[in-house]
Amino acid sequence: MRPDGRPEIGGAAGTGTARRAVFTPVDTRARVDTVVRRIGDAIELGLLADGEQLPGETELAGQLGVSTVTLREALMALRQQGLVTTRRGRGGGSFVTLPDSPPEERLRARLADWSTEELRDLGDHWAAVSGAAALLAARRTQPGDLRPLVRTAEEFATAEDPATRSRLYGRFHVELAAAAQSARLTREEIALQTDLGALLCLVLDAPDCLRSVSDRHHAVISAVQDEADERARTLAETCVQESVGRLIALRLATPGRAPEPRSEEDTHGQEHRARGPRGGHG
DSSP: OOTTSOOOTTGGGOOSHHHHGGGSOOOSSSHHHHHHHHHHHHHHTTSSOTTOBOOOHHHHHHHHTOOHHHHHHHHHHHHHTTSEEEEOSTTOEEEEOOOSSOHHHHHHHHHTTSOHHHHHHHHHHHHHHHHHHHHHHHHHOOTTTTHHHHHHHHHHHHOOSHHHHHHHHHHHHHHHHHHTTOHHHHHHHHHHIIIIIGGGGGTTTSHHHHHHHHHHHHHHHHHHHTTOHHHHHHHHHHHHHHHHHHHHHHHHTSOOOOOOOOOTTGGGTSGGGGOOOSSSOO
């Protein structure tokens, strides 16, 4: 509970690194769109609860590293998407509001704005990051460093809804990078959740997928514990590649308009973080 009586950001809806990452400074490009995506993803993943009050504009802008003008534009876009409601007067502010349309419908609309080439390229980038993190974790981890990773893998195996699973999936890879003792890889893993984390809700429901992911998570942990660095890297890469492959298969079955061309920088994992919505919630 905050000193002013308001709940801590994220409330009981989400904990850990993934939730804290919601309110870290955003990328320097396309900041309005990035704020919209950051907060929208947090709502769809359950990191921000329905009815939860966001910080005041000055405080929130400071946490995200943007101007109040940028923040107000982002809040306006979120209101238009039905994800935020603003109340005036005493006790007012901006509050999380889940729209009437099902989350799956919004996520499918967002998936339709990706081309299969973009998904494949981003999946390659994510696999490379997670593979490097697993390799370094196997070389550097100390006894006790893997406790958060083990706990997250166990929670994933027993999670009952896709939103929770996708959050735990992302948290696993973030904690794997943390076990590698690499701040840069950890930040990169957090940034990747902004692009693909919410979309994983669409594929983390099939029993065969859940078993495969859970088995790979535990296999990665075993390889890291055994200091089998190359095996750990291969397993982490395969885990990501299989999950993104399921997203690509779903995208092929989802009608969508032709994507706009993007720069070469975007295809190498930099400009994509600032990419905002094109069409539905983005």
